[in-house]
Amino acid sequence: MAAVAMRLPVARKAVAPSGSRGEEKHLVAPGDTITTDTGYMRGHGTYVDEEKLIASVAGAVERVNKLVCVKALKTRYNGEVGDIVVGRITEVQQKRWKVETNSRLDSVLLLSSMNLPGGELRRRSAEDELAMRDYLQEGDLISAEVQSVFSDGAVSLHTRSLKYGKLGQGVLVQVSPSLVKRQKTHFHDLPCGASVILGNNGFIWIYPTTEQKDEEAGGFTTNLEPVPLSDREVISRLRNCIVALATQKMMLFDTSILYCYEASLSHQIKDILKPEVMEEIVLETRQRLLDLEG
Amino acid sequence: MAAVCLSEAEKLYIVHGVQEDLRVDGRGCEDYRCAEVETDVVSNTSGSARVKLGHTDILVGVKAEMGTPKLEKPDEGYLEFFVDCSANATPEFEGRGGEELGTEIANTLYRVFSSEGSVDLKSLCINPREHCWVLYVDVLLLECGGNLFDAISIAVKAALFNTRIPKVRVLEDEEGSKEIELSDDPYDCIRLNVDDVPCIVTLSKIGYRHVVDATLQEEACSLASLLIAVTSKGALTCMKKIGKGSLDPESIFEMMETGKRVGKALHIALQKILDEEESLGTTRQKVGFLG
Numbered sequence: 001m002a003a004v005a006m007r008l009p010v011a012r013k014a015v016a017p018s019g020s021r022g023e024e025k026h027l028v029a030p031g032d033t034i035t036t037d038t039g040y041m042r043g044h045g046t047y048v049d050e051e052k053l054i055a056s057v058a059g060a061v062e063r064v065n066k067l068v069c070v071k072a073l074k075t076r077y078n079g080e081v082g083d084i085v086v087g088r089i090t091e092v093q094q095k096r097w098k099v100e101t102n103s104r105l106d107s108v109l110l111l112s113s114m115n116l117p118g119g120e121l122r123r124r125s126a127e128d129e130l131a132m133r134d135y136l137q138e139g140d141l142i143s144a145e146v147q148s149v150f151s152d153g154a155v156s157l158h159t160r161s162l163k164y165g166k167l168g169q170g171v172l173v174q175v176s177p178s179l180v181k182r183q184k185t186h187f188h189d190l191p192c193g194a195s196v197i198l199g200n201n202g203f204i205w206i207y208p209t210t211e212q213k214d215e216e217a218g219g220f221t222t223n224l225e226p227v228p229l230s231d232r233e234v235i236s237r238l239r240n241c242i243v244a245l246a247t248q249k250m251m252l253f254d255t256s257i258l259y260c261y262e263a264s265l266s267h268q269i270k271d272i273l274k275p276e277v278m279e280e281i282v283l284e285t286r287q288r289l290l291d292l293e294g
Numbered sequence: 295m296a297a298v299c300l301s302e303a304e305k306l307y308i309v310h311g312v313q314e315d316l317r318v319d320g321r322g323c324e325d326y327r328c329a330e331v332e333t334d335v336v337s338n339t340s341g342s343a344r345v346k347l348g349h350t351d352i353l354v355g356v357k358a359e360m361g362t363p364k365l366e367k368p369d370e371g372y373l374e375f376f377v378d379c380s381a382n383a384t385p386e387f388e389g390r391g392g393e394e395l396g397t398e399i400a401n402t403l404y405r406v407f408s409s410e411g412s413v414d415l416k417s418l419c420i421n422p423r424e425h426c427w428v429l430y431v432d433v434l435l436l437e438c439g440g441n442l443f444d445a446i447s448i449a450v451k452a453a454l455f456n457t458r459i460p461k462v463r464v465l466e467d468e469e470g471s472k473e474i475e476l477s478d479d480p481y482d483c484i485r486l487n488v489d490d491v492p493c494i495v496t497l498s499k500i501g502y503r504h505v506v507d508a509t510l511q512e513e514a515c516s517l518a519s520l521l522i523a524v525t526s527k528g529a530l531t532c533m534k535k536i537g538k539g540s541l542d543p544e545s546i547f548e549m550m551e552t553g554k555r556v557g558k559a560l561h562i563a564l565q566k567i568l569d570e571e572e573s574l575g576t577t578r579q580k581v582g583f584l585g
Contacts, residue, residue, distance in 0.1 A: 002324040002506070002556040004563040008571055009330040009346070009581040088299065139299040169307040171318055222303045226310040236320040269320025274328055 003270075010275065028055040028070060035068065043069025044078070059178075073249070077103040077177040077201035079155030083146045084186040086167070086199035087157065089136050095129060097136055099144070101201045102177065105154040109136075113147060113158035115165075141167040141205065143197050163187060167197075168222040170207030171239050175246040177202040181253040188254040192261055193234040198252060204242055206235050237264060240272035241281070248282040255292070260285045298510045305515045309501040317505065317512070324556055326507045331448065331567050333456035335582050340429075341457030345449040348509065349439025352446050354431065354453040358460075360474070361428035363419065371418025371426040375403040376433070377446070383438040392435070399433070399446060402494070402534060406447070406523040409531040411490050413454070420462055421472060427459055440509040443521055447494035448564060454491060455568050458483040492523040492531045493564070495557045497549040499541060504549050506556050520549045524557025526565070 028034060034046060034053045042048060045057040046068060055061070059072035077085070079101075087099035087107060099107040111124050111132060136142065143164050144157035159165050177200060186198045189209055197205040208231040210223070227235075241260040245252055263284040264272050271277050300308075308318060315322050327348035336342035339355040346352075364372060377399040379392025386392070407413060418427040431453065433446055461482050465473045498508040498516035505512060508519075517539025523532040530550065535541060541549075571578060 002326075002559040003322070004326045004329075004556070004559045006329045006331055006563045006567045008567060008578075009332050011579065011581050088301075090299075137301075140301045141304070167301070167303070169303045171307070172304070224303070224306060226313075227307065229314050229316065232311055232314065232316050233320075236316060236318060239318060240320055269316075270322075270325060273319065 005274070026061040027059070028061055029058045030056055034061055034070070039066065040068045041066050043067050045070030045072060071178065073178055074176045075178055077101055078153070079103060079107070079146045079149045080200075081146050081148060083200040084143065084197070085146060085155075085157065085201045086141060086143050086172070086197055086203035086205050087201070088203075089138055089140045089142065092133055092136070092138065095124075097132070099142065099157060101155065101157075101199075102174065102203065103153070103155060103201065105152065107155040107157055109142070109144060109157045109159070113156070113160060115160050115162070136166060141172065143167060143199070143205065166222065167205055168207065169224070169227055170205055171235055173204045173206065173239055173242050173246075175202045175204060175242070175252065179246055179249065179252050180204075181251045183253055190238070190254065190258055190261070192238070192258070193231060194238055196238065196254070196257065198254075204252070206238050206242075208235065233269065237261060237269050237272070240264070240269060244272055244278040244281055245285070247278060250282060250286065256285060256289060259288045263288075298514055300511060300514050304511070308512060308515045312500045312503050312505055312512075315503075319509075321507075323503055323505045324552060326444075326556075326560070327509075329445075329448070331452055331564065331571075332581060333452050333568070333571060335580070340459060341453045341455075343449045343452035343456055345445050345452065347439070347441060347445040347448070347507070349437055350441060350445045351435075351437035351439075352442075352449045353434040353436055354446070354449040355434075356453045356457045357430045357432070358427050358457065359430060360420070360425055363423060363426040367415070369419045369422040370415035371428060372415060373407055373413065373429045373431055375400045375407075375431050377403070377435070378433065379435045379438075383435050387435075396435075399442065402443065402521065403431075403433075403446070403450065405534070406492055406494060406532045409492070409523075412492055412525070412531065413490075414487055417484065417486070418459075420474065421464055424472070425464075425474060429454075429457070438510070440511075440513050441496055441507045443494045443496050444507060444560075447492070447523070448560070451488055451491045451493060451564065452568060454486050455488045457486055459486070460484075490525050490527075492525045493557055493560050495522050495524055495553045495560065496520070497522065497553055499537075499539070499545065499549070504545070504552065506552070520546065520553070522550060522553035522557065524554055524561075526558065526561035528554045528558045530554060 032055050034055055036052050046053055047056050055070045057070050057072040059070045062069050062071050085101050087101040089097050090100045091098035095111045097109045099109050101107045144159045146155050147158040148156045180198050189195045195207055195209045208227050241264055245260055263281045267277050311317055330346040333343045335344045336355050340358040341356040344353050377396040379387040379396045381388040461477045463475045496519055497504045498519040500516045518537035518541050521534040
């Protein structure tokens with residue numbers, strides 16, 4: 001039975017800020033003066049012009065002792081060493097792959113930074129170079145860690161651990177990088193039945209939990225068996241919940257995603273993306289997170 | 295069309311999901327995404343509509359101008375379509391990049407509306423062989439999120455429903471020359487009857503089944519699609535196959551049946567929304583682009 005839902009647009013209401021925060025957030029737009037006090041050190045998103053500290057991005061001002069920086073809400077990913085990212089291969093070049101990670105420049109994955117199947121440690125030969133396309137092709141998704149950042153801001157990745165590598169079947173959700181909370185680990189096996197990789201660059205990968213933990217191939221052979229329907233439902237529900245949280249500009253971490261999932265269980269999967277259901281679920285999630293803190 | 299690159303494993307996941315009637319966002323094979331329709335968004339047109347279908351955003355403006363009827367149809371007005379793929383949607387459309395897609399969509403719209411009885415063209419005639427109303431329908435693609443044809447046809451129908459053509463009187467002079475007088479009252483206008491205007495339903499073949507309202511990712515997995523123009527009574531007026539894959543005649547028949555069913559549901563939902571908007575009248579809060 002076909003279901004076609006049409007509606008009239010409703011003007012977005014401003015969500016009241018949560019009461020737990022003590023001070024008001026100081027919001028700035030590019031060109032706004034943050035402070036005329038010269039005693040502060042300038043951080044990301046600011047610049048000095050005529051003894052005034054001016055914001056270069058639109059966002060909230062954060063002050064840590066003497067350091068002033070502006071954290072933008074919607075931004076491209078700025079790489080930091082040690083971040084986990086999920087990227088898509090865009091080009092296969094001579095000794096490296098170009099990876100798209102939602103940053104200003106394409107990231108680079110050198111052949112020498114990739115672990116060979118079987119966990120071998122050896123010098124990369126000419127045959128390895130010619131066989132690059134057998135490992136990773138254009139369009140493949142990988143999970144990797146940031147090894148270093150070049151002076152122009154481009155990021156160099158490595159997959160030198162068995163938990164990184166090519167990703168198999170699953171769903172990718174793209175959100176703004178500022179919504180992904182920095183945590184100890186970004187690989188989560190959620191109790192609802194699926195696993196999630198929260199890339200710091202805003203790419204979130206949802207995939208069915210693998211039963212066995214043997215990684216003899218180092219993540220190169222993809223499991224091409226059909227995923228069972230029960231797992232699919234969990235993955236679709238998680239995907240819609242993450243989209244709902246991102247639309248309402250909530251921080252994404254394992255607890256918030258799990259609470260949102262539990263709040264959405266009373267609705268059908270395809271109804272989660274309706275605006276009123278989205279608001280209701282996110283409100284409930286916000287409430288539970290506040291109760292957890294306080 | 296803006297294409298998104300997917301890995302083989304992702305495509306396989308999508309294809310298997312469609313097989314089991316559970317798409318990535320939880321919809322069934324015959325479900326549409328949530329659509330938002332608003333009319334009368336552009337003030338200097340005779341009629342306009344904006345449709346948001348998921349990530350696809352379309353703006354349609356209709357301008358009614360006086361012109362001379364075509365030679366082979368002297369007592370009818372006509373419609374002219376123009377589709378502009380804005381660079382807003384994707385950087386590929388910058389400059390002349392969007393021209394090819396724009397002309398393809400415009401040609402499809404011409405074909406769909408060329409069928410007899412879709413729009414009452416005789417009501418657009420003022421003076422046979424001399425004056426008639428020409429409706430210039432301009433489509434602007436603001437965001438490309440898959441399923442362009444459906445969203446455009448919904449927007450065109452909504453804009454035609456919203457079009458108000460001023461009433462004109464033809465005055466006969468003593469010498470015999472005719473003069474056209476526009477009525478002074480801005481609210482004195484004629485509306486078009488859009489009951490028989492068809493809507494396009496795109497059915498994309500993914501694996502062994504077909505889906506309605508494919509997203510960009512699903513379009514990347516489908517090799518062939520069928521475009522069907524369906525009226526509100528369920529009559530099929532036009533059919534077109536796009537894509538480089540092939541379709542089995544059996545599956546074409548199945549897709550046609552699905553298209554008719556889905557098309558009827560689409561028309562009912564759209565008419566309900568348009569009537570609801572109409573009934574709100576001047577109390578309606580216009581959302582527009584900054585809502």
